[in-house]
Amino acid sequence: MAHRRLANLLQQLLLRDDVAIYRQLLIVLLLCLGLGLIFIGSNQSTPQSKIQTTENCGVEETVVNLQTPVQIAEVIVESGITRTAPNDEATRLTPLPKGTKATVTSIKGDWLRLGYGAWIHRQEMQTLVSNTYPQALVCDISYRKLKDRTEVIFPLGTPVPISVKQSDRIFTLTLHNTTAKNNIVTINNDPIISRIFWQQEKARKVKYTLNLKNTQQWGYKLKYEENKLILTLRHSPFTPTFTPVSGFRGPLSGIKIVLDPGHGGMDSGAKSPEGYLEKDVNLIVTKLLREQLELRGAVVYLTREDDVELSLADRVARINTIEPAIALSIHYNHANTVKSGKQVQGVGTYWYHPQAVGMAKFLQKYMVQNLGRPSDGVRWKNLALARPTIAPSVLLELGYLSHPEELQWIIDPYEQQNLAMVLADGIVEWFSSTR
Numbered sequence: 001m002a003h004r005r006l007a008n009l010l011q012q013l014l015l016r017d018d019v020a021i022y023r024q025l026l027i028v029l030l031l032c033l034g035l036g037l038i039f040i041g042s043n044q045s046t047p048q049s050k051i052q053t054t055e056n057c058g059v060e061e062t063v064v065n066l067q068t069p070v071q072i073a074e075v076i077v078e079s080g081i082t083r084t085a086p087n088d089e090a091t092r093l094t095p096l097p098k099g100t101k102a103t104v105t106s107i108k109g110d111w112l113r114l115g116y117g118a119w120i121h122r123q124e125m126q127t128l129v130s131n132t133y134p135q136a137l138v139c140d141i142s143y144r145k146l147k148d149r150t151e152v153i154f155p156l157g158t159p160v161p162i163s164v165k166q167s168d169r170i171f172t173l174t175l176h177n178t179t180a181k182n183n184i185v186t187i188n189n190d191p192i193i194s195r196i197f198w199q200q201e202k203a204r205k206v207k208y209t210l211n212l213k214n215t216q217q218w219g220y221k222l223k224y225e226e227n228k229l230i231l232t233l234r235h236s237p238f239t240p241t242f243t244p245v246s247g248f249r250g251p252l253s254g255i256k257i258v259l260d261p262g263h264g265g266m267d268s269g270a271k272s273p274e275g276y277l278e279k280d281v282n283l284i285v286t287k288l289l290r291e292q293l294e295l296r297g298a299v300v301y302l303t304r305e306d307d308v309e310l311s312l313a314d315r316v317a318r319i320n321t322i323e324p325a326i327a328l329s330i331h332y333n334h335a336n337t338v339k340s341g342k343q344v345q346g347v348g349t350y351w352y353h354p355q356a357v358g359m360a361k362f363l364q365k366y367m368v369q370n371l372g373r374p375s376d377g378v379r380w381k382n383l384a385l386a387r388p389t390i391a392p393s394v395l396l397e398l399g400y401l402s403h404p405e406e407l408q409w410i411i412d413p414y415e416q417q418n419l420a421m422v423l424a425d426g427i428v429e430w431f432s433s434t435r
């Protein structure tokens with residue numbers, strides 16, 4: 001119909017003996033061209049894999065120049081430790097990557113309270129004065145599949161504070177001081193992510209939920225590159241792209257494992273009444289365990305080989321650099337307390353992130369069953385060597401030096417060898433249970 005009307009109009013115009021006819025003809029021609037383009041456009045389907053975006057992607061949202069400048073703080077360390085209250089004992093929140101910026105709403109001693117509610121030590125921040133709030137508008141998020149990991153990239157106008165939560169088959173990332181404008185992120189054949197969706201929880205708080213294909217999560221990291229937040233999720237060491245390091249054969253073929261013998265040097269750790277030092281037993285047992293894991297094909301790294309002092313931060317840094325499949329910290333315990341008339345004994349396993357709880361429970365059960373030792377339980381505890389996020393990490397307390405009978409088991413070379421074998425078998429079994 002539109003075409004016929006246009007033809008009529010064109011005919012009428014052509015019949016008119018008017019000087020303006022050429023101008024009108026030009027208008028009609030332009031109209032036709034416009035209609036044609038709309039027609040072509042409507043026939044093209046919107047590609048599903050493309051994230052729909054709006055204007056101002058990745059730029060700071062409407063910059064309001066404030067009358068009174070506000071105090072802004074920026075994280076200057078690799079990972080800023082955030083807490084629920086202004087003291088070192090308060091619960092930890094998700095650490096903030098270097099470069100994160102937020103407004104400072106109050107100051108208490110050496111602690112700064114950031115706009116989204118967390119407290120952070122002044123030492124880890126530099127303060128600036130700004131006449132705009134650090135707020136981001138996120139859209140056009142993308143993801144890329146790499147050989148052994150998937151990266152989700154969030155272009156932001158400014159590096160905003162974040163929070164992470166892991167649960168069964170779910171990874172959630174909350175961006176504070178952020179408004180989201182993107183629609184759907186279609187995931188094609190990713191080994192770990194099945195779906196990503198988002199929810200604007202509050203005016204300036206957006207939650208991204210990543211539905212995962214498997215129960216076991218293999219570690220993650222978050223960092224800012226300029227104003228882009230990069231979330232890295234590691235694939236299972238058994239994904240098809242996994243290529244074992246040649247020369248290592250066995251059920252753990254080519255799997256990287258970090259073992260951390262606790263304490264060392266001036267720091268002896270626990271001490272038995274007879275003078276046996278935890279640092280020494282830790283190192284002996286860790287080396288025996290390395291031998292057993294290597295026999296099963298693993299590529300094992302130790303945080304220390306000798307009786308040297310090593311800070312917790314250095315141990316964690318080693319784990320972050322090596323990026324193993326798992327990390328285990330080896331310790332022995334000590335207790336002065338007596339529980340219902342008996343001295344405390346048994347093996348215990350400690351975890352912090354949900355991605356390590358499966359391994360913690362499995363190894364604990366396996367050790368207790370196969371060593372015939374009492375169980376001191378699987379516990380959630382905020383320990384530095386359970387905190388790395390790059391890989392499932394647990395801390396093992398393999399017995400109490402303070403318990404006279406358990407001490408005999410702890411220091412017996414035959415039992416130490418047996419413990420290393422049982423633990424290595426447990427690790428093999430756990431890995432195969434995650435496949």
Ligand SMILES: [Zn+2]
Nearest residue numbers: 262269331332
């Ligand atoms: Zn210890």
